[in-house]
Amino acid sequence: MSILQFHTDRGAPRPIHTEIHVERLTLRAAADWQQDIAAECRRRRALSADLFDWLERRGLFDRCTVLAAMEAETPLLFRRIGAPTVKVLGMGWSRSMIGQPEAADPHADYAHRIGLEYAEAIGAGEALFNRIAVTGVGRPFVYTQALFGWEDRGRRAVLSAIDVQTIH
Amino acid sequence: MRSTMIPSIGLTFAGAAQRIADLARDGLHHEYAPLEDKMLAAQPVTPLDVLAVLDRLLCPEIGLAGEGHRHAPALQRVRDALDTLLAGSEDADHGPFLADVRRWLKLEATIGAEGQDDADLIDSSEEAFRLAMQIATYDGNPTLAMAAKAILLWAGHPVACHPDSKPGALPFPPPVSAARKEDDALIFGLVADALRAVPELQVMLTSEAAVATESDDFGAAIASLADRAIPRTAPAVPTVITDAMVEAGATAAGCSPDAFRAGMTAALKMMEAA
Incomplete structure (x- = not known):
């Protein structure tokens, strides 16, 4: 179920002010299952x-x-x-984003900011853990992400294990 | 110029002759005898094969010459005449040219290796550059010239010098079908052509499989996501409507259980389609 508000009948969309607060924490602060995933990726x-x-x-x-x-x-x-993202941003958004770059996300500020974390995880080849608070994309929400990145001859991939803390 | 492979021993005539001569010099009869039996039983095809067989027959340790056979001097003259004819042929400079290629590969493998000091590094780099220029300007046999250049380009290719591959060992190219990019496909094919055209180059590559010939785990992992791009369980949609659900729903809505069941079924259908 989407919690995004779409304004289809108001002419030009209102500019959305997005605030993203990213806090880098140690993996010890992650949920057990996030730590398990990081350990398995590392192994x-x-x-x-x-x-x-x-x-x-x-x-x-x-x-x-x-x-x-x-x-x-x-x-x-x-x-x-993943399901947390589907729940927060909606099934329609999720389906439309498969195979799309982050930049295609209408919430460009948010995508750009999180993209930096992805790039760092890929470069590090190590688990990273962030607590992220977002306002201006749907309803305000807070989540943690355990990130693990891979690089293989220029090909890159990143896994984000998401734990939704709150949706206000 | 090539020597034919003898499948039963995995060596060419020329390679076998050399190996047998080495073993015979060391007196290792048990090791050279079976090799020599197989080599002398095989049919020589190219001039190099013939030369290799004549060399065995004239071996000073175990050949006819060593036994003082009266035909040996004549055979020796036949061998020398063949050698002279071969030396005068257009392939004569293959040896030194291939030695340059081999030397260049050896230098490339050691450049930057552990334990190499700066002076060594500069010397090796300069020699490698000089050799590469020499190989690039070689204007002898064009097939050999192209094949050697292909091998040098291959040695610098990312697939050939992947960090996971064995240091100092140049792998055979993966099959073209393993290439993910057009450029890779062309270079894999080119190197395979070079090795077919000039089989002598094959000994400069190791049989160690290149990393890219292994299964592509990374690509397979990402491809496997196509079927699971979105979790099947999200959003959680009940697949079975239980009697308890119908009863609670009908009571809350103030309608008949059948009306509620019909309403619930319609709502779930819409959720699945969402």
Whole structure:
């Protein structure tokens, strides 16, 4: 169910003021299941479908969003959108974003800011953990993301394990 | 110029002759005898094969010459005449040219290796550059010239020098079908052509499989998401309407259970389509 408000009959859309607050925390602050995912990614080192199967078997994949770029210098595209994001931004938005770059997201400020975190996770090849508070995209919400990135000959991918804390 | 492969021993005539000569010099009869039996039983095809067989027959340790056979001097003259004819042929400069290619590959493999000091690094880089220029300007046999250049380009290709591949070992190119990019497909094909055209180049590559010939886990992982781009369980849609649900719903809505069931079914249908 979407919580976005669409104004279809008001002429030009009102500019949306988006505020994003990203707080970098240590992985110790993450939920147990987020820590489990980070540990498994670290253990496997390379990205494989086995990892996704592992996540599915443990019922954790629903909470994961994956973006990937299959060629160097091309933008990350949404390959999977996790249930928390579907719940916050809606099924329609989610379906329309599969195969699209983050930049196609109408909430450009938000996408850009989170994109920086993705790039950092890919560059680090290590788990990152953030607490993110957003206002101006749908209803205000707070969530944490455990990120893990991979790079393979210019191809990149990032997994975001999302724990929604609050929707106000 | 090529020597034919003898499948039963995995060596060319020329390679086998060399190996047998080395073993014979060391007196390792048990090791060279079976090799020599197989080599002498095989049919030579190219001039190099013939030369290799003659070399075995004339071996000073175990050949006819060593036994003082009266036909040995004549055979020696046949061998030398063949050698002279081959040396005068257009392929004569293959050896030194291929040695340059081999030397360049060796230098490239060691440049930047651990334990190499700055002076070594500069020397190696300069020599590698000089050799590459020499190979680039080589205007002998065009097939050999193109093949050698293809091998040098391959050695600098990202797939060939992937960090996970064995250091100092140049892999055979992956099959063209494994390429993800047009450029890669063309270079894989080009290198395969070069190795077919000049089989001598094959010994400069290792049989270690290139990383790219292994299954592409990264690509397979991302491809596997196509079927699970959106969680099947999101949003949670009940698939079974229980009697308890119908009873609670009908009571709350103040309608008959059948009316509520029909309403609930219609609503779920819309949710699935959303």
